[in-house]
Amino acid sequence: MKRFLLGQLCMNGDCLYATILARQIKHDHPGSHLTWAVSSACRSMIENNPDVDDIWEIPAYKRYEQEATWYLFENVAMRRQQAGEFDRIYLPQLWPNGMHNFDGTIRPSMLRVYCKPITVPIQCILNLRPEEISRVEAFAREHELHKYRHRLIFESNSMSGQSFFNPHMAEFIAEMVVMQEHDACVMLASNDPVKSTMKGVIDASRLSIREIGALAKHATLFVGSASGLTVVTQSTAGQRLPMIQLLSGDKSVFASFVHDHRYWGLPDDDMIELVDVPQSMVIRCIRDALNGGIEAARQKHHMEIDLTFDYYLSNMREQLLSKNRYIDAMQSLSITAARYGWLPDLLAIAIYNVIPGLLRDPRTDLTEIRLKAEAFAQDVTARWREIGG
Known part of the structure; x- marks a missing residue:
């Protein structure tokens, strides 16, 4: 029997979005066992869920506790996986350590962690008593x-x-x-x-x-x-x-x-x-x-909302660039461009905010990652020149 861990600790709405992932896991792996790690503040969102076999409650109630709590949880989760308790871990939570999957929206960014198509209904599961x-x-x-x-x-x-x-x-x-x-x-x-x-x-x-x-x-x-x-x-x-x-x-x-x-x-x-x-x-x-x-x-x-990237960039700066996580910013930008196309605003974010710092990310010491970063910079620079940047 395969054993999975899903880690979505905080935000009630986000926890409900993650129930789609739990449903997909159980659909793709019948008979598997799913443990969900969730904060005390949001536990009610997954109680009585038919796709959750066990709840790992993480004691955290206040928003200011969530970042430190996440990193502690992540560390313990990896140790439990190494000990053989879980075959696979899925961490759809975007903040603070999943922003490499962020495309400026919530539900698609979260479910992207599955790396496979979502084929179950896109409706959140909340099973009342x-x-x-x-x-x-x-x-x-x-x-x-x-x-x-x-x-x-x-x-x-x-x-x-x-x-x-x-x-x-x-x-x-x-x-x-x-x-x-x-x-x-x-x-x-x-x-x-x-x-x-x-x-x-x-x-x-x-x-x-x-x-x-x-x-x-x-x-x-x-x-x-x-x-x-x-x-x-x-x-x-x-x-x-x-x-x-x-x-x-x-x-x-x-x-x-x-x-x-x-x-x-x-x-x-x-x-x-x-x-x-x-x-x-x-x-x-x-x-x-x-x-x-x-x-x-x-x-x-009804007011149609313009697609702009100021808020996206502010999140990138706060969560990634300020921590020298330029490779994660590169991945986020690539995902966002795959969704919307390489719009001029996205190219400008890459040229002025991401490419100059790529080599400051310590992961570029690895040859494979450095080559990907160089290829990204060359591609974006060429696109930027094509539009007269």
């Missing part, structure tokens, strides 16, 4: 959700830093929506209790992040902030809902669910993305979606 479903059903009855024609979930507390949405804004928008749409309720999903006492504004903070998946089956529209709850509602625990995502413009397509869905060939016609817009525009978009349907609202409000 009966008691979790029962709590959500009781919540729905308590708040008489069936009496409302429109039932919205707000992801009102983004932990990913990819949205301009925040709890204060969410409460204000929720109150404005229910004041103007009397057959609508808004369920605010957050870690913090809701202060509003207005009828139709419902505090969902007592439900766990897992249980929000089941709550999605009672909803008709999701307003998200590109964080873990968005992924939860799209998982096997939830259901596909018309969606409005509120995104920060400085991340380009990093957090775009439309961009992600197009990559995987998934439909995106029921998604609207708004970038750095005022509260009044969010309210108008929501009301148009409620009264005219998501498709009509999409034609009026």
